[in-house]
Amino acid sequence: MTEDDSKPTAGRRDVVVPLRVYKTVTVFSTLFAVLCVVGGFILVDTATQRASVPASEIDVPVAIAGLGLILAGAVVYAFSTRFRTEEMGKSKDDATEESGNG
Amino acid sequence: MSLERKDDHDHKGWMESRELTPIETVYLTALIWLDKRLRIVDYLEILEDLYYKVNMQMPKSHTEQYNLDNKFWYWYPLYALGSFSTLAYIVAAISGALLGFYYAPAAAAADGSPTIAYDSVLLIMGQLNLGFFLRSVHRWAAQIMVAAVFLHMLRVYFTGAYKEPRELNWIIGIVLISLTLVFGYTGYLLPWSQLSFWAGQIGVEMSLSIPLIGEWVAQLMFGGFTLSQSTLVRMYILHVFVLPFVTTAVIAVHIGIVWMQGIAEPH
Numbered sequence: 197m198t199e200d201d202s203k204p205t206a207g208r209r210d211v212v213v214p215l216r217v218y219k220t221v222t223v224f225s226t227l228f229a230v231l232c233v234v235g236g237f238i239l240v241d242t243a244t245q246r247a248s249v250p251a252s253e254i255d256v257p258v259a260i261a262g263l264g265l266i267l268a269g270a271v272v273y274a275f276s277t278r279f280r281t282e283e284m285g286k287s288k289d290d291a292t293e294e295s296g297n298g
Numbered sequence: 299m300s301l302e303r304k305d306d307h308d309h310k311g312w313m314e315s316r317e318l319t320p321i322e323t324v325y326l327t328a329l330i331w332l333d334k335r336l337r338i339v340d341y342l343e344i345l346e347d348l349y350y351k352v353n354m355q356m357p358k359s360h361t362e363q364y365n366l367d368n369k370f371w372y373w374y375p376l377y378a379l380g381s382f383s384t385l386a387y388i389v390a391a392i393s394g395a396l397l398g399f400y401y402a403p404a405a406a407a408a409d410g411s412p413t414i415a416y417d418s419v420l421l422i423m424g425q426l427n428l429g430f431f432l433r434s435v436h437r438w439a440a441q442i443m444v445a446a447v448f449l450h451m452l453r454v455y456f457t458g459a460y461k462e463p464r465e466l467n468w469i470i471g472i473v474l475i476s477l478t479l480v481f482g483y484t485g486y487l488l489p490w491s492q493l494s495f496w497a498g499q500i501g502v503e504m505s506l507s508i509p510l511i512g513e514w515v516a517q518l519m520f521g522g523f524t525l526s527q528s529t530l531v532r533m534y535i536l537h538v539f540v541l542p543f544v545t546t547a548v549i550a551v552h553i554g555i556v557w558m559q560g561i562a563e564p565h
Contacts, residue, residue: 211322214312221326221332247544275325 203274218281225276232269236262339422345474358565370564373457377561379450384549391542393436400426403534405527407491415490415530440482459562467555474552477545484537490530498533499524 213221239262241247288294313326314327333339361367402424404414412420451471454460460468483501487494500521505516513523521528 211318212432213316213326216339217312217326217330219339220329224329224332227338243397261393275321278322279326 211279213279213281215281218284221276221279225272229269229273229276232265232272236261236265236267236269238262256266366564373453373564376449376453379453380556381552383443383446383450384438384553386446387545387549390436390439390443393432393439394538396432397422397436398538400429400445401501403488403530405530413490415488419489429485440485443517444478447475451475453561457562457564461562464555464559464562467552467559470548470552470555474545474548477541477548481541481545482538484533484541487530487533488537495525498529502529 240260242261243259243262313323318326361370369545376444400418402414402418417432422433424430426432433481454468454471483497487498498520502516502520502525505519506512506523508515521530521532
């Protein structure tokens with residue numbers, strides 16, 4: 197980890213990537229996360245027949261696969277937040293420029 | 299390292315120049331692999347380019363002019379709440395019109411205890427093809443509209459969008475949120491279930507508690523001091539005849555004024 201491209205701020209790793217790669221990360225990680233979470237819920241729904249069967253008749257492997265898929269989507273998305281591109285401040289906290297609106 | 303210039307698309311060369319953890323390398327490689335094959339980002343960039351070309355003639359917005367985007371961007375999704383509630387209204391109108399084919403506002407008992415109104419709701423929920431779906435859509439649209447209208451009001455308040463010259467539209471908005479709540483209340487009574495009935499009873503008592511005009515209001519809105527057939531019909535006519543016309547007209551004025559005045563930008 198070199199000084200200029202990645203610095204841990206408050207325990208968070210921060211990786212600076214080129215703009216085009218940042219776009220790739222944003223678009224595909226979001227796509228991935230959405231598909232995983234939606235797919236996960238579909239699996240959980242199938243395993244529990246829309247939460248209508250008693251606990252003993254739940255299809256456990258499918259239910260666990262569904263929960264895993266939801267978790268995987270969350271992990272993929274959370275992992276993507278460490279990447280940012282040059283000159284990208286952290287939203288409102290450390291914007292370098294003044295608003296100039298008085 | 300070669301002398302060849304590395305551009306953004308030279309992912310391999312770029313990646314070697316950083317110290318990434320193995321997981322990060324795998325992550326980025328996988329996403330870049332997908333990107334090269336699916337090219338979604340390219341198409342999004344074309345759309346972005348198109349957006350700026352379309353807006354070339356437009357004057358800069360306040361947020362652009364004074365560089366407010368970096369402080370204000372997280373408000374932007376909340377600027378969609380007005381459209382969102384309009385959309386919910388349209389969905390509720392369409393699903394409600396379809397429900398109207400099967401619902402009968404009669405408080406008379408068909409044979410024993412259940413009323414015709416309640417029976418028709420049971421018919422919709424149990425017998426009618428897609429009836430369960432249709433009533434669910436109508437109900438959800440109503441719930442979402444109430445929530446969206448309320449959040450829309452909060453957004454307008456906290457961004458100061460109600461200020462001069464938009465005071466009139468704020469007042470109209472208050473009328474609209476009240477109409478929305480009356481819409482919700484009248485619709486809530488229509489199934490004539492226990493929940494509906496006692497909500498109606500509360501309505502009567504609330505009307506009666508108004509000083510001086512209380513009895514008159516209860517007569518006008520509920521057709522008497524106890525709930526009866528005339529209460530149900532009044533709620534029905536309010537819900538499917540009076541309110542749709544009034545609310546649609548007021549929404550048109552509300553949106554028309556926004557159209558004329560433009561969206562209030564942050565200062």
